[in-house]
Amino acid sequence: MSIKIASKSHVEDLLAKYDTFLFDCDGVLWLGDHLLPNIAETLDLLRSNGKKVIFVTNNSSKSRADYVKKFKKFGIVATTEEIFGSSYATAVYVDSILQLPKNKKVWVLGGSGIVDELKLFGYESLGGVDPRYDGLLDMNDPESMIYKIDPDVGAVVVGLDTKLNYYKLAVTMQYLKDPKVPFIATNIDSTYPSKGMKLPGAGSCVESVVCASGRQPITSCGKPSKGMMDAIDKAHKLDKSRTLMVGDRLNTDMKFGREGGLATLLVLTGIETVETLGELSKDEQPTYFADKLGDLYELLQ
Amino acid sequence: MSIKIASKSHVEDLLAKYDTFLFDCDGVLWLGDHLLPNIAETLDLLRSNGKKVIFVTNNSSKSRADYVKKFKKFGIVATTEEIFGSSYATAVYVDSILQLPKNKKVWVLGGSGIVDELKLFGYESLGGVDPRYDGLLDMNDPESMIYKIDPDVGAVVVGLDTKLNYYKLAVTMQYLKDPKVPFIATNIDSTYPSKGMKLPGAGSCVESVVCASGRQPITSCGKPSKGMMDAIDKAHKLDKSRTLMVGDRLNTDMKFGREGGLATLLVLTGIETVETLGELSKDEQPTYFADKLGDLYELLQ
Incomplete structure (x- = not known):
């Protein structure tokens, strides 16, 4: 069964176990144009503990540069290198795998x-x-x-x-x-x-x-495709045993993390509910779940 | 094996065996805006021999009234009752089967x-x-x-x-x-x-x-759906043993005729070629094939 992140010791455990945190964006950090509670604080907390944060999104309508701007609008600092969008993963695929002549x-x-x-x-x-x-x-x-x-x-x-x-x-x-x-x-x-x-x-x-x-x-090229994981791994040399995938969708984010050999954390601010979680087989259960990502910050206070 | 309509006696045989002729339109009577050769002559031939002709089209962008106009533009007489389009079949379905309140x-x-x-x-x-x-x-x-x-x-x-x-x-x-x-x-x-x-x-x-x-x-509601055959049968009381379905597509027209219990005639003026015909299993073979529908008229001259 998934462990619910519901106490300070749960958060301390996450911080001890994982060095790299992969985040889906919509439904995890924000909902449309509305930033979710204590997101900037949670990201600051992770970074101040020396954690690497990486943002992984399937929305191909934006480039990485567009995402940097979107983060900035929300008051969150993110670099191009921290962002993996399916548009970027597609360009990597066309260039590195297809090797399409220029x-x-x-x-x-x-x-x-x-x-x-x-x-x-x-x-x-x-x-x-x-x-x-x-x-x-x-x-x-x-x-x-x-x-x-x-x-x-x-x-x-x-x-x-x-x-x-x-x-x-x-x-x-x-x-x-x-x-x-x-x-x-x-x-x-x-x-x-x-x-x-x-x-x-x-x-x-x-x-x-x-x-x-x-x-x-x-x-x-998007989650849950292996191509996306390979691109991130190539750029950041992930220690998969110490990497956590955070997302709001079972069939993309959680599948992507699980099949990529990562621990997973489902947040309930997007697509899934605690009811859908209850219907899952043991193999499909995420490692952890939380009501919202901001709980990591709030529970530590 | 399918019989190729290639001689006067083949045509006479068709006229003796069938009373009702169902026609797909695009690829059989015309190609886009271009009437195929000797179509009006073939339809006249059938009608003058007392045959019933019915036009069955999957193109839902036109109503039956639109089709009557299109036939007229080509110099072919057709009545609303002779035309079965998927738009009409859909309206029949909504009314008779779904019985959607008005x-x-x-x-x-x-x-x-x-x-x-x-x-x-x-x-x-x-x-x-x-x-x-x-x-x-x-x-x-x-x-x-x-x-x-x-x-x-x-x-x-x-x-x-x-x-x-x-x-x-x-x-x-x-x-x-x-x-x-x-x-x-x-x-x-x-x-x-x-x-x-x-x-x-x-x-x-x-x-x-x-x-x-x-x-x-x-x-x-279109071919090869049974709903379309039922609608035609209801309106025209088909004697299926004496009805021939003429079309240019194996996966819609020929399937529709075969599954509806009709004999079938494939014409090669549309989607299919003599090569695709050769690749079919015995069960999938149309009863007849012809280079074009106008051959029925030409071979009788």
């Missing part, structure tokens, strides 16, 4: 985060936030971008696109007609929480493309 | 064909071609339609929407949060042929909703 372009169905991270690796993107793909597909317009498929595109990346439309889906399909062009998903979260509502997530964009193209992505 | 509304992610057919059965639609759902979802706009979910919606219909966007997907998800609201797909064709290209089909819209909502449609 003269090849990437078709992006997704937001600016992917485009920015690919650019840092020297890749030109098409699609993404290009306004020429906004609006309606007009097959009678000979100038439509659907008739301007670029033969230099060497990979297709699909992530969350909150400006998704039929036009972009149709163009994405044309690039996937060539079986030699690999199809990569940034992540496959089915939903995207916003303002207390659930909106379609990256997985919803990916599944639409899967159906239309008849192809499956060769990989998903 | 004071309930239907949320439509799809085109005007669905809205028009539902209206003929007395149902008010929301969504569809309403321009308020064009453009981008703005969660910061308190007037956004995402905050105006209508509690009178009693069913959700998803079909091909060539104006699909994230905004409509997000609203569709909100209506599907209530498990008592049934989710109906007009059809699940993965692709939609247009101007010699393959564009995303209704299935691509449906799969996006399936992923985001975590729900599966309770039925699909």
Whole structure:
């Protein structure tokens, strides 16, 4: 059974056992635009105890640089090196695993985060936030971008696109007609929480493309994919026996930590409730759970 | 093995054996805006021999009335009663099978064909071609339609929407949060042929909703669904042993005919080729195949 973090000695135990703390962001540190209680204090506590903190997010609409700004807005200091987003993990994949030649372009169905991270690796993107793909597909317009498929595109990346439309889906399909062009998903979260509502997530964009193209992505770069863990491990040389993954989702965060060989801490400020925790098999139980991340700070006072 | 319609006697045999001819439209009668050769002549031939002709299409973007106009544009006479589209089949389903009370509304992610057919059965639609759902979802706009979910919606219909966007997907998800609201797909064709290209089909819209909502449609109303065959049978009292289904797709048209107990004729003017025919198991073979439907007329001359 999971141990509930409910006393000062529980927190002292965590501090003694773990050197590195991996955090999911939305649902753990904040909910949308609203910082959760005592987050800055908890992060300060960990850092002042010499702990390494790393932020791991599946939201591919932002680059690492965008996240640094978002943290700053909340009054939290974070460096680019501490942030692992699925947009960055995707760029690492395209560069290191696919080894796509730099003269090849990437078709992006997704937001600016992917485009920015690919650019840092020297890749030109098409699609993404290009306004020429906004609006309606007009097959009678000979100038439509659907008739301007670029033969230099060497990979297709699909992530969350909150400006998704039929036009972009149709163009994405044309690039996937060539079986030699690999199809990569940034992540496959089915939903995207916003303002207390659930909106379609990256997985919803990916599944639409899967159906239309008849192809499956060769990989998903977000949690719980191993690719994300490998990228973090490569950059930070994790001692996995002394690393804790903190998150609010069982099927991404907790799975990611468990399958990566880490201890896990579920917080109940996001997707899951104490009821869903009770329904889990022994193997699926997180190592720890807490009502909220800020409890680590509060319980020590 | 399938019999190739390649001589006058083959055609005479068809005329002797079958009284009712069911036709898929796109890929059989026309390709996009281009009528295939000798189609009007073939239909005239059948009618002058006392045959009943029925047109069965999965394209839900048009109503039966729209189809009558489209036929007329091609110089072909067809009546509303001869046309079975998935938009009509969906309206029949909502009315006869679901028996949705008439004071309930239907949320439509799809085109005007669905809205028009539902209206003929007395149902008010929301969504569809309403321009308020064009453009981008703005969660910061308190007037956004995402905050105006209508509690009178009693069913959700998803079909091909060539104006699909994230905004409509997000609203569709909100209506599907209530498990008592049934989710109906007009059809699940993965692709939609247009101007010699393959564009995303209704299935691509449906799969996006399936992923985001975590729900599966309770039925699909297009071919090869039994619901479509039942609707035709109810209206025309088919003698199935003397009915032939003509189409260009194995996984919709031919499956629909075969599973409905009809003889089948595959034409090679659309999706399938003589090579795909050769790869089929004995059970999957259509009864007949022909290079094109117009061969029925040409071979008799």
